[in-house]
Amino acid sequence: MIEARNLTKRYGDTTAVDDVTFTVPAGTVTGFLGPNGAGKSTTMRMIVGLDRASAGSVTVNGAHYTHHLSPLREVGALLDAKAVHPGRSARSHLRALAASHRIPVRRVDEVIDMTGLSSVAHKRVRGFSLGMGQRLGIAAALLGDPHTLILDEPVNGLDPEGVTWVRTLVRQLAAEGRTVLLSSHLMSEMAQTADQLLVIGRGRILAQGPVQDVVDSATQAVVKVRSPQAAELAARLDVVGADVGRPQGDVLDVRGASTEDVGALAARHGIVLHELRLHRASLEEAYLTLTGSAVEYRAQTLEAAR
Numbered sequence: 001m002i003e004a005r006n007l008t009k010r011y012g013d014t015t016a017v018d019d020v021t022f023t024v025p026a027g028t029v030t031g032f033l034g035p036n037g038a039g040k041s042t043t044m045r046m047i048v049g050l051d052r053a054s055a056g057s058v059t060v061n062g063a064h065y066t067h068h069l070s071p072l073r074e075v076g077a078l079l080d081a082k083a084v085h086p087g088r089s090a091r092s093h094l095r096a097l098a099a100s101h102r103i104p105v106r107r108v109d110e111v112i113d114m115t116g117l118s119s120v121a122h123k124r125v126r127g128f129s130l131g132m133g134q135r136l137g138i139a140a141a142l143l144g145d146p147h148t149l150i151l152d153e154p155v156n157g158l159d160p161e162g163v164t165w166v167r168t169l170v171r172q173l174a175a176e177g178r179t180v181l182l183s184s185h186l187m188s189e190m191a192q193t194a195d196q197l198l199v200i201g202r203g204r205i206l207a208q209g210p211v212q213d214v215v216d217s218a219t220q221a222v223v224k225v226r227s228p229q230a231a232e233l234a235a236r237l238d239v240v241g242a243d244v245g246r247p248q249g250d251v252l253d254v255r256g257a258s259t260e261d262v263g264a265l266a267a268r269h270g271i272v273l274h275e276l277r278l279h280r281a282s283l284e285e286a287y288l289t290l291t292g293s294a295v296e297y298r299a300q301t302l303e304a305a306r
Contacts, residue, residue: 001026001179002047002148006056009042009203016042018203019056024181024196026147029174031194031211032183035291039203040183041079044150047181048077060148061179072101072144078151081137086126090117090136093125097143111139116165130157138166148179155184167193187284199287201294211283218289219281223254223262226275233262233271240265250274 002024009017017039024030034040045051047058049065057064060075068074084093094108112121115135120128128136134157141149149170155163163186170180170193181198184190190197197214199207207214227233230247237244237254242261245253254262259278266273281289 001062002058002060002150002181004043004047004056004058007043007046007053007058008055009039009046009051010054015203017046020200020203020205021056022198022205022208024179024198026179027174027177028195029170029180029182029193030196030198031190032181032198032200033187033190033287033291034200034206035294037202038200038291038294040200041152043200044077044079044152044181044183047150048075048079050079070101070144072097072103072146074144074146075148075150076141076144076146077149078134078137078141078154080152081130081133081156084125084133084136087124089122089124090128090139091121093136094139094143097140101144103144107143107145111142114142115139116162131159131162134158135162138169146178148181149173150181152183153185154182155186155189163189187282187287191283199290201291204294206290206294214290215281215283215286218286220255221281222279223257223259224275224277224279225252225254225262225273226250227252227266227271227273229271232269233266236265236269236271237262 004020004022007017007020032040042051046053047060047065065071065075091108091112094111095105098105098108112118115138117135117139120132125136134154138154141151155166158166167189170182174180182194191211194211197208197211199214207217225233228250230250230252234244234247234252237257242257243255259276263273263276
C-alpha cells in the first residue's frame with residue numbers, strides 16, 4: 001500500500017505537487033493520470049525517495065522508502081528506462097542490482113525470461129530499441145519480487161504484443177495482492193488495465209476512485225434514440241423535463257431520462273423506435289473533461305495556428 005498525506009513539493013516559487021492526499025491500495029492496479037507537467041513524475045520520485053518532500057509524507061507498506069532495509073524487495077520502480085550504463089549488457093546490469101540486495105543470480109535469469117530478453121541478455125544496452133529498454137526497466141523493477149510496483153509509462157515503445165503482456169502482467173501481480181501504481185497517457189489501455197484511478201492536474205488531485213465512478217462523476221450518460229418519429233418524441237420528452245439535443249435526422253441524444261423512461265414514453269404514444277441504448281462516456285472523454293483547465297502545454301490546431 002502507498003499512502004500520501006498532504007504531500008507537497010516546491011522548486012523555488014513553483015509548486016509541483018500541492019498538498020495531495022491519496023491511498024493506493026494493495027491488490028489493485030491504480031492508474032495515475034494527468035497532463036504533462038501535472039506532477040506525476042515528481043510524486044513518483046518522492047515515493048521512492050529520489051525527491052524530498054517540502055511538506056507532508058508518503059509511505060510504502062507502512063514505512064518511508066528510505067527506511068526499508070531492502071528497498072528492491074519492497075518496491076520495484078520503472079521511472080526512467082534509460083537510466084542504465086550503455087556499455088553494460090542487460091544481464092550485467094541486473095546482476096549488479098541483484099548483488100546490492102543479495103538477490104540470487106537465478107532470479108536475474110527468471111526476470112530476463114519473464115520479460116522476453118533472453119535472446120539479447122548479453123548484448124550491450126546501447127544497442128537496445130526503446131521497447132527493449134522498457135522491458136529491461138520492467139525486469140529491474142521485478143528483480144526483488146517486490147510487494148509494490150511503480151511503473152511510469154511502461155508500455156512506451158512496446159509493440160501490441162508487448163502492451164498486452166504488460167497489461168496481463170500487472171493484472172496478475174495485483175491478483176496476487178500486490179500494489180501496482182501505473183502511469184500512462186494511453187487512455188484506451190488504462191481503461192482495460194486499471195481498477196482505480198488517481199487523476200492529477202497542476203499538482204492537485206482532480207479525481208480518485210474506481211474507474212467507472214471517476215468516469216461517471218466527470219460525464220453524463222446519454223440515451224441514444226433512433227426513430228422515424230424523432231421530432232414528435234423530442235417534443236414528448238421535452239414536456240416531461242428531459243434534456244433533448246437537437247435532432248440529427250432521426251437520431252436523438254437524451255439526458256436526464258433512462259432508457260426505460262424513454263421506451264415507456266414512446267410506447268404510451270405509439271412512437272416507433274428503431275434503436276434505444278445507453279451511451280456512457282469513455283475514459284478519454286472523462287479525462288479531457290477533468291483536465292481541461294489543468295493542461296499546461298496546450299497545442300493549437302492547424303486552423304487556429306493559421
